[in-house]
Amino acid sequence: MANDEGTTPQVIKQELGAWVVEMVWPADAVSGGPREMRIVPSEEATDAEVARGVSTTVLRNIDLSWATTQATSLNPNLPEKDRILAHRRSVSKLYEWRDEGLSERYLAALAMEYVVLSENGIRGPLGEIAELLDKPRNTLKTHLAQARRKGLLETTPGKPGGTVTEKALEIVRRNPD
Numbered sequence: 001m002a003n004d005e006g007t008t009p010q011v012i013k014q015e016l017g018a019w020v021v022e023m024v025w026p027a028d029a030v031s032g033g034p035r036e037m038r039i040v041p042s043e044e045a046t047d048a049e050v051a052r053g054v055s056t057t058v059l060r061n062i063d064l065s066w067a068t069t070q071a072t073s074l075n076p077n078l079p080e081k082d083r084i085l086a087h088r089r090s091v092s093k094l095y096e097w098r099d100e101g102l103s104e105r106y107l108a109a110l111a112m113e114y115v116v117l118s119e120n121g122i123r124g125p126l127g128e129i130a131e132l133l134d135k136p137r138n139t140l141k142t143h144l145a146q147a148r149r150k151g152l153l154e155t156t157p158g159k160p161g162g163t164v165t166e167k168a169l170e171i172v173r174r175n176p177d
Helices: 056-060 066-076 078-098 103-119 126-132 139-150 166-174
Strands: 010-016 019-027 036-041
Touching: 010 066, 019 066, 078 103, 078 126, 103 126, 103 139, 103 166, 126 139
Parallel strands: none
Antiparallel strands: 010 019, 019 036
16 A cells, blocks of 8 residues: 555554444654545444444544544654654743743744644643643633734644644744754
């Protein structure tokens, strides 16, 4: 299942009764959900179990958070050490800039951390960040809205957390550790 460049995509499988969900991430992906999904009958499934096709119950039980975590943790393009260091840098900047009020660099770091946690399947990323920064969750919700107004975070349909803008990335790059 190699692509044109000879790299092999990451495939994570989840068994759901008579069905197997195959979720595919491109070899160059470092975060986010699968690019493809296939639902096929399991080898043990009977004709009667699959006769009516895939039900909404099967679809609701697909655990994208688990699969994304698995794919990210197994990604050979982003070694564990590098992922941990990148996340620590992001958290470190956010923690360092937390008392600057609504400065652009604080909002950019907040947006980045929110997106990273969301993309990695963390349920309730605002709660995680609130605990880290010792700030109320509703305050952080307001801060994220401000980050959106300032063009640092965009809402992207179908993508939890949204997308960090180039403007936010540049602000964080201009402020090295």
